[in-house]
Amino acid sequence: EDQVTQSPEALRLQEGESSSLNCSYTVSGLRGLFWYRQDPGKGPEFLFTLYSAGEEKEKERLKATLTKKESFLHITAPKPEDSATYLCAVTSLYKLSFGAGTTVTVRA
Amino acid sequence: EAGVAQSPRYKIIEKRQSVAFWCNPISGHATLYWYQQILGQGPKLLIQFQNNGVVDDSQLPKDRFSAERLKGVDSTLKIQPAKLEDSAVYLCASSFAIGDEQYFGPGTRLTVT
Numbered sequence: 241e242d243q244v245t246q247s248p249e250a251l252r253l254q255e256g257e258s259s260s261l262n263c264s265y266t267v268s269g270l271r272g273l274f275w276y277r278q279d280p281g282k283g284p285e286f287l288f289t290l291y292s293a294g295e296e297k298e299k300e301r302l303k304a305t306l307t308k309k310e311s312f313l314h315i316t317a318p319k320p321e322d323s324a325t326y327l328c329a330v331t332s333l334y335k336l337s338f339g340a341g342t343t344v345t346v347r348a
Numbered sequence: 349e350a351g352v353a354q355s356p357r358y359k360i361i362e363k364r365q366s367v368a369f370w371c372n373p374i375s376g377h378a379t380l381y382w383y384q385q386i387l388g389q390g391p392k393l394l395i396q397f398q399n400n401g402v403v404d405d406s407q408l409p410k411d412r413f414s415a416e417r418l419k420g421v422d423s424t425l426k427i428q429p430a431k432l433e434d435s436a437v438y439l440c441a442s443s444f445a446i447g448d449e450q451y452f453g454p455g456t457r458l459t460v461t
Contacts, residue, residue, distance in 0.1 A: 274449060282454055283454050283455050289449050
C-alpha cells in the first residue's frame, strides 16, 4: 500500500524566513507526486505535479523538487498569504494517496 | 472555467439519519472522486468513477455508504445510517483522465450528533 509521510506537522515562520517541507513516500511504481495547498474551509488547490527524480517546478515563492524517495517544497521569503496547509500526494496505478499535511503559519 | 461544485456546504444530522451530497465536476472531466477528510488528516479516497463506471471503491464502507454517477456527469454520495465517526468534510474532485491532477470542490462539512 502506498504511504506518504509529511514533516513537520506544523511550521511557524517569520515573514521572509525561507524554509522547506518534506514529503517522504513509499509507492510501487510512482506515476506522479502532487503538491496541493489547502486553506481553512476550502478544498485542496493544485500546485505542482512531479513525475521523475531530479525534476523541479516553481510557482512564485514555491519550488518543488523530487528524489527517488522524497519531495521537498521550498518556500522562499514567505508572506502571510502563504499561510496554509500543504498536502503531498502520490499516485501509482490510478489512486491518489495523501499525506496528513504540513500547516504553515507565516507571521508578519 | 467553472470549478467543481458541491452542495450542500454544511449539514448537521443525528446519528442513524441519512444524508446525501451532490457533486458537479468540471466540464469534460471523465474521472470523478469522492474523498473523506477528517480534521487534521489528509483526504482519504472513498470511491473513484471513470465516466459512470466504478474504478475503485475499496475504501468505501459499503454497508452504509453508496455513490452513483448517472450519465457520467453529476454524482451523489449517500450515507445511511450515519454514525458519529462519519463527521468529516466530504470532498469531490475531478480530473480529465486517470492519473492527471485533480481539482477539488469546496467540500461538504458533515456533523453527526
